[in-house]
Amino acid sequence: MSGPSYFLVYDRNAGPVDLMNKRAVFKSWWLPMAFALPQLLLIFFFFYWPATSVLTWAFSLEPAFGGVGERLFVGWDNFRDVFADTEYWRSVSLSLFFAFSATALSMFIAFVLAICVDRQLKGSGLFRFFYIWPYAIAAPAVGLAFRFIFAPESGLIAVVNTWSPDLWNPAKFGSHAMILVIVCFAWKWIGYNFIFMTAGLQSIPRSLIEASAMDGSGPVRRAFDLQIPLLAPTLFFLLVLNLTESFVGPDTYGIVDLTTEGGPNKSTDVMVYRIVSEAFRGLNYSGAAAQSLVLIALIMLFTFIQFRYVERRVHYK
Amino acid sequence: MIERTPILNAVTYFIMFLGLLLILGPFWMIFAASTQSLAEVNTVPFNFMPGTDFLHNVQEAWHRANLGPALFNSLVTSLLVMTGKIIVAALSAFAIVYFRSPLRHFFFWMVFLTLMLPLEVRVIPTYNIAADVFEPVRWLIQTLTGVELSLQWNLLNSYSGLVLPLIATATGTFLYRQFYMTLPDELAEAAKMDGARPLRFFIDILLPLSRTNMLALATIMFVYAWNQYLWPKLMTTEADYQTAMVAMRSLIPSVNSLPEWNISMAGALIIMLPPLTVVAVLQRWFVRGLVSTEK
Numbered sequence: 001m002s003g004p005s006y007f008l009v010y011d012r013n014a015g016p017v018d019l020m021n022k023r024a025v026f027k028s029w030w031l032p033m034a035f036a037l038p039q040l041l042l043i044f045f046f047f048y049w050p051a052t053s054v055l056t057w058a059f060s061l062e063p064a065f066g067g068v069g070e071r072l073f074v075g076w077d078n079f080r081d082v083f084a085d086t087e088y089w090r091s092v093s094l095s096l097f098f099a100f101s102a103t104a105l106s107m108f109i110a111f112v113l114a115i116c117v118d119r120q121l122k123g124s125g126l127f128r129f130f131y132i133w134p135y136a137i138a139a140p141a142v143g144l145a146f147r148f149i150f151a152p153e154s155g156l157i158a159v160v161n162t163w164s165p166d167l168w169n170p171a172k173f174g175s176h177a178m179i180l181v182i183v184c185f186a187w188k189w190i191g192y193n194f195i196f197m198t199a200g201l202q203s204i205p206r207s208l209i210e211a212s213a214m215d216g217s218g219p220v221r222r223a224f225d226l227q228i229p230l231l232a233p234t235l236f237f238l239l240v241l242n243l244t245e246s247f248v249g250p251d252t253y254g255i256v257d258l259t260t261e262g263g264p265n266k267s268t269d270v271m272v273y274r275i276v277s278e279a280f281r282g283l284n285y286s287g288a289a290a291q292s293l294v295l296i297a298l299i300m301l302f303t304f305i306q307f308r309y310v311e312r313r314v315h316y317k
Numbered sequence: 318m319i320e321r322t323p324i325l326n327a328v329t330y331f332i333m334f335l336g337l338l339l340i341l342g343p344f345w346m347i348f349a350a351s352t353q354s355l356a357e358v359n360t361v362p363f364n365f366m367p368g369t370d371f372l373h374n375v376q377e378a379w380h381r382a383n384l385g386p387a388l389f390n391s392l393v394t395s396l397l398v399m400t401g402k403i404i405v406a407a408l409s410a411f412a413i414v415y416f417r418s419p420l421r422h423f424f425f426w427m428v429f430l431t432l433m434l435p436l437e438v439r440v441i442p443t444y445n446i447a448a449d450v451f452e453p454v455r456w457l458i459q460t461l462t463g464v465e466l467s468l469q470w471n472l473l474n475s476y477s478g479l480v481l482p483l484i485a486t487a488t489g490t491f492l493y494r495q496f497y498m499t500l501p502d503e504l505a506e507a508a509k510m511d512g513a514r515p516l517r518f519f520i521d522i523l524l525p526l527s528r529t530n531m532l533a534l535a536t537i538m539f540v541y542a543w544n545q546y547l548w549p550k551l552m553t554t555e556a557d558y559q560t561a562m563v564a565m566r567s568l569i570p571s572v573n574s575l576p577e578w579n580i581s582m583a584g585a586l587i588i589m590l591p592p593l594t595v596v597a598v599l600q601r602w603f604v605r606g607l608v609s610t611e612k
Contacts, residue, residue, distance in 0.1 A: 025417045026505070026515040035412035036424050039405045042485035047431045049453050050442035057442075113336045116329045127333045129600065130340055136596035138544030140565050141589045145347050147569070148578045155578070156346065159362040190340065192607070199608045219325055253437055254546045258566065272437045276547070279441045292438035299433045 054296075057289035078290040087266070088274075088291070095247055095271040098182060103242040106186035107235070110193035115223055118201040128198065135191030139184075139251035143258030146184045170260065174267025177260045181268050184255045185246055193238050200234030201227060237306070244302045248272055248295050271295060351375070351583035358579040370579065377577075378584030382564040383556060388587070391543055391561040394479040395591075398542035399535050401480060406489030406534065407527065411519055413490075414497040415505065432487050436547055443482060444551055447472040474555045482548060489534055492606070496530045497523070533606030536599045540592040561588045 058078055060071035082088050113131055117124045134142070149155045152169040160167040170176040204227060212222055228235075246252055253272045256262060262269035262277065271291065279288035345365065350358050353368035378384065409428065413421050436443065446452060450470040459465055472478030500523075508518045549560040565588055568581040596603050 026415050026509070026518075028416065028515060029418065031515055032412040032416035032418045032421065035408045039409040039428060039485055039490065040424070042405065042481065043427060043431050045446060045450060045453065046443060046482040046485060047434050047439070048427075049446055050439040051434050053442035053445070054439050109336070109339070112332060116333050116336070119326075119329055121326055121329060124333065127337060129597075130337060132596060132600060132604065133340060133344070133593065136540055136593045137589050138546065138562055138592070140546050140562055141544075141585050144565055144568065144581060144585050145343055148350065148582060149343060149346055151576070151578070154359040154361060154363070154576060156363055162361055187339075187343070195604055195607055199604075213320060218320070219322060248435055248437065250435065250437060250545075250547055257546075258569065276437055276440055280551075285441055288441065295438050296433060299435070303433060 054289045054292050057285050058293045061286055074286075078286045079294075082287055082290045082294075087269075090266070091269050091271050091274045094178070094267070094269065098178065098185070098252070098268075098270050099243050099246040102182045102185040102189070102246045103239065105182065106189040107193050107238060107242060109186070110190045110197055111235075113190070114194055114197035114201055115227065117198060118227070119219060128194075131194045132191045134188050135195070137188060139188060139254030140258045142184050142188045143181075143255040146180060146187070147259045150180050150183070170264075172264060174264055177264055177268045180259055181252075181255050181270075184259060185251060188251060188255075189242060189245070193242065196234055196238055197231065200231045204230050240302055240306050244299060247302075248299055347582045347586050347589075350579050350581075351586050353579050355575060355577055355579060358582075359576055371583065374579045374583035375587065377580045378568060378587070381580065382561075382567045382584050383559070384561065384564060384584065384587060386557065387559050387561040387564040390476075390479070390558060391588075392591070394476060394545075394549075394560060395539050395542040397476065397480045398483045398545075399538040401484035402486045402489045402538045403531055403534055405484055406486050406493045407519075407524065407531075409490050410493035410497055411515075411523065414494055415515065415518075428485075428487050428490050431485060440547070440551060443548075444473075447478050447482060447552055473552050474558050476558070478552050479549055479558065479560065483542065483545065486538075489538065492530065492534055493527070496527055500526065529602075529605075532599075533602045535606075536595050536603040537606040539595055540603070543592045564588070 056071065059075060060073050061078070062071060110131075113127075117128050117131070137145075150157050150168075150170060152158060152161055152166075152171060157168050161169070166172065168176060170180045208226065208230075209222060212226055217225065248271070250272075252270060253276060256268055256270060256273045260268040262273050272295070275288050275291050275295070278284050278291070346363070349363075349365055349367050351374050352371040353364070353374075354370045357364060357368050357370075409424070412418070413425055448471055450472055451466075451468040455466050455468060472481065504522065505518060508522060513521070544562060545560070546562045549558075550563045550566075553559050553563065565585065568584040570576045570578060570581060
């Protein structure tokens with residue numbers, strides 16, 4: 001990567017992107033505007049206008065009884081209400097637990113599989129072919145399938161309930177429900193993590209591996225001393241991305257909505273799910289908007305961390 | 318393979334087979350369940366052998382979740398979102414890379430910042446604007462001129478509503494930008510020398526050259542669009558515009574009725590098939606699309 005690092009930005013899906021300059025450029029003041037117009041209109045109408053609404057709602061209150069008139073500016077009151085709510089903090093800690101567990105589980109499995117496949121034994125291409133599949137499955141579909149597989153009265157796990165009743169029941173016990181949503185998310189993201197880890201491993205020069213083999217290091221030693229350190233940037237990128245996605249991503253919403261709907265007894269009521277259901281069912285726009293702003297701030301923090309890290313990586317090269 | 322390591326190879330194969338079980342196991346269970354009868358699917362422990370009721374289950378799921386129109390809606394919206402994203406990405410990346418307009422950094426950052434505004438944090442206002450797209454236009458005109466317009470455009474329960482809010486794409490723009498950056502500067506110089514205007518250069522040279530890029534982007538965006546859940550769920554209140562992913566909800570066996578998981582799984586299998594086919598058949602492109610700019 002070349003070019004000044006202050007033009008570097010980080011995309012959650014596309015990785016590091018830099019703004020270098022082309023030598024041969026066309027001269028026109030209106031053409032670039034015309035080319036940019038479709039995207040500009042779309043992001044104005046569907047991203048920035050709604051975002052300003054979120055901002056206004058978070059700092060104001062709806063007039064009582066759905067009456068017309070100006071919204072009442074209330075400063076930080078909505079945030080104070082949100083932060084004073086113990087349910088909110090429970091949701092935050094559930095989200096944190098969910099995000100870290102799902103990320104750790106998914107990345108660990110994907111990592112082990114990627115290291116194995118990268119040994120390029122006979123037939124490993126076939127394994128690679130299948131390991132990517134989970135990423136194709138939509139979160140709600142994963143949710144529905146795992147709801148059956150982990151159902152208390154049928155499916156794979158139900159057999160434990162014949163040994164002793166209620167050994168496993170995600171519809172009844174919060175901890176079981178949490179395990180269920182974590183497994184769903186982790187399983188789906190194995191595919192994605194695997195893709196990026198194999199790509200990262202493949203980019204390690206073959207000569208490096210061969211040289212260290214000549215010096216007498218075995219495959220396990222090479223994995224720990226060579227592949228893992230060289231894979232560290234990819235692992236870090238995936239770590240932040242997985243955390244962001246599990247914390248605020250659409251997959252979390254889809255999975256929770258199809259498996260537990262936040263229950264039982266709100267034990268899987270993670271932040272994303274809570275915001276959407278509060279806004280729609282509870283009709284608490286201002287509270288939801290305040291919570292949304294907190295989430296946006298968190299995403300910015302995550303992105304900032306990515307950003308810092310990309311800059312560092314560029315300097316190393 | 319560099320050296321002979323029979324034991325380690327055996328361990329590697331063992332782990333890879335475990336991984337295969339973990340990945341394909343759920344797929345197999347969905348498939349097996351979808352072929353069994355109500356009694357078979359509820360046997361404990363689960364019977365992994367397929368039954369003979371597949372067609373019946375599919376028919377029942379098809380009817381229950383109204384899958385005919387739902388799949389059609391999903392297909393139409395996915396193709397539209399996919400095409401829209403590619404066009405928008407190719408155009409805006411062209412504007413950023415090939416012109417030195419003072420506004421381009423501003424534009425780039427505006428696009429980039431949309432990544433920090435996922436739908437879940439702006440559901441209600443996005444819903445509101447979909448119900449009344451011209452609200453900002455009316456507001457703008459009223460503040461500027463004081464004229465009150467009665468311009469209205471409601472996107473709820475329409476294909477435009479399912480598609481338009483999903484088309485803006487930071488990822489696609491970055492992917493295309495990255496692709497343009499890899500092209501030699503001489504290409505544009507030669508085109509300019511031959512008197513080609515920007516539009517001609519874009520249509521005759523850039524677009525044909527970007528075919529692989531386009532295919533990679535198309536695969537990831539098709540999967541993305543097909544798997545959309547929250548937005549179509551919110552904005553379609555009429556069954557006519559329901560997508561397959563939303564219809565999936567009606568396949569959950571309710572607490573007070575029979576646990577007809579065989580029918581649920583038959584429906585789920587059909588709904589997950591199109592993106593799975595894309596990823597399996599076009600895997601090379603799909604992986605390239607995901608990874609290509611992470612270098």
